[in-house]
Each structure stands twice: as structure tokens, then as C-alpha cells.
Amino acid sequence: MSREPMIAPSLLSADFARLAEESQRVADADWLHVDVMDAHFVPNLTLGLPVVQAIQRVSPVPLDCHLMIENPERWAPGYAEAGARNVTVHAEACTDPRAVARDIRAAGALAGLAVKPGTPLEDHLDVLRDYDTLLVMSVEPGFGGQSFIADVLSKVRTARRLVDAGELTLIVEIDGGINADTIEQAAEAGVDMFVAGSAVYGADDPAKAIAALRQQAAAAMHG
Numbered sequence: 001m002s003r004e005p006m007i008a009p010s011l012l013s014a015d016f017a018r019l020a021e022e023s024q025r026v027a028d029a030d031w032l033h034v035d036v037m038d039a040h041f042v043p044n045l046t047l048g049l050p051v052v053q054a055i056q057r058v059s060p061v062p063l064d065c066h067l068m069i070e071n072p073e074r075w076a077p078g079y080a081e082a083g084a085r086n087v088t089v090h091a092e093a094c095t096d097p098r099a100v101a102r103d104i105r106a107a108g109a110l111a112g113l114a115v116k117p118g119t120p121l122e123d124h125l126d127v128l129r130d131y132d133t134l135l136v137m138s139v140e141p142g143f144g145g146q147s148f149i150a151d152v153l154s155k156v157r158t159a160r161r162l163v164d165a166g167e168l169t170l171i172v173e174i175d176g177g178i179n180a181d182t183i184e185q186a187a188e189a190g191v192d193m194f195v196a197g198s199a200v201y202g203a204d205d206p207a208k209a210i211a212a213l214r215q216q217a218a219a220a221m222h223g
């Protein structure tokens with residue numbers, strides 16, 4: 001089965017004073033990754049639903065909302081109602097991950113489950129049947145520009161194997177430290193969707209950076 005790599009630039013590394021223009025600079029990306037942080041689940045604070053609603057109105061790229069927040073049960077469906085393509089909640093923050101997935105899907109989005117670098121996949125394999133995407137964090141959530149933690153690739157390999165065997169139906173997504181030096185190993189391990197913040201928005205030409213990452217990942221994927 002031939003897979004093609006997908007790229008999701010992370011707005012966290014964009015200019016927050018120009019979010020409309022920043023979304024248009026990455027028009028050829030697959031998803032636009034939006035990091036929602038609440039200063040409780042993670043130490044950082046970014047943006048919330050009103051800003052996501054505003055981005056949704058102008059973005060040429062479907063939104064991929066990564067909720068690094070406590071009580072995702074309460075907030076996640078609103079992001080789906082706002083029109084996000086995918087809404088990801090953290091496994092560590094959910095009390096009833098099945099209910100969250102059901103509510104996100106009922107509101108019209110794909111449902112994603114994220115795991116921090118230290119969270120074993122085994123604890124969550126069962127509920128992943130109810131999800132459409134798995135976000136493997138390759139840095140501690142909270143900040144852009146951190147170094148890639150290669151150990152998490154064993155979780156990517158496990159997920160890839162289960163998806164290829166037909167036991168799970170998931171887009172396998174990776175987030176944190178993805179750049180020209182790390183994307184190939186992630187692609188070889190079986191990632192479908194690559195989130196890249198500083199590697200895209202830190203480049204002089206974000207569109208070119210996306211094309212280069214896509215090409216590198218495709219070459220690694222197809223061996």
C-alpha cells in the first residue's frame with residue numbers, strides 16, 4: 001500500500017500578529033496545526049476557541065487542533081463545531097477518552113489522541129479503536145523549537161504495524177523537533193503526518209520548506 005507523507009506546519013512558530021497571512025503562506029500544507037495550551041496541562045499559554053474560530057474563517061488549510069489542556073471533555077467538541085478537520089486531546093488529560101472521541105466525531109471532526117513522550121502506547125491501544133488519528137509527541141508538550149526524542153519512534157512502529165495489519169485505522173502523526181535532520185527516521189518508522197513548527201516558519205520560504213520536507217519524507221518512506 002503506497003502512502004504519501006503529509007505535512008502540518010505548526011502555527012506556534014508563526015507570527016501571532018499576522019495569523020491570516022501566516023496561514024496563507026503554507027497554503028500547500030495538508031493540515032495547519034494549532035497548539036492550544038492552557039497553562040495548566042502544560043506550563044505555557046497560547047490561544048483558545050475564539051482565535052481558532054477566527055483562523056478557521058481565513059485559513060486555506062484544514063485545521064488540526066492539538067489541545068494541551070485539562071478537562072478536554074468540556075472543550076474539545078467546540079473546536080470540532082468551529083470547523084476543525086481534526087481535534088486531538090491528550091490521553092493523560094482524559095477521564096473518559098471514548099466519550100471525548102464520540103463527542104468530537106458527532107460535532108463533525110476527526111478525533112485524535114495524543115501521548116506525551118513518557119506515556120506508553122500499550123495503556124491506550126484499546127481506546128484507539130475509537131480514534132482517527134494518533135499524535136505521538138516527540139518532545140515534551142509546551143514549547144516549539146525543542147530537540148527530537150528518537151525513543152518515541154518505537155511507539156510509531158507499533159502503531160504502524162497495527163494499522164498495516166488492519167487492527168487499527170489511524171493517521172499516525174508526530175509532533176516535536178521534526179526538521180531536515182529528523183524527518184527521515186520518523187518516515188521510516190511509519191509516520192503519515194509530520195507536524196513542523198520552527199522548521200517551516202523559521203525558514204525564509206515556508207512553502208519551500210514544506211516541499212523539501214515532503215520530498216525527504218517520501219524518499220525515506222518509499223525506501
Ligand code: DX5
Binds near residue numbers: 010141196198199
Ligand atoms: C509543542 C507543540 C508543537 C510545536 C512543535 O508542544 O505541540 O506542535 O509547535 O514545534 P517544533 O516543530 O519547532 O518542535
Ligand code: ZN
Binds near residue numbers: 033035066175195
Ligand atoms: Zn502540537
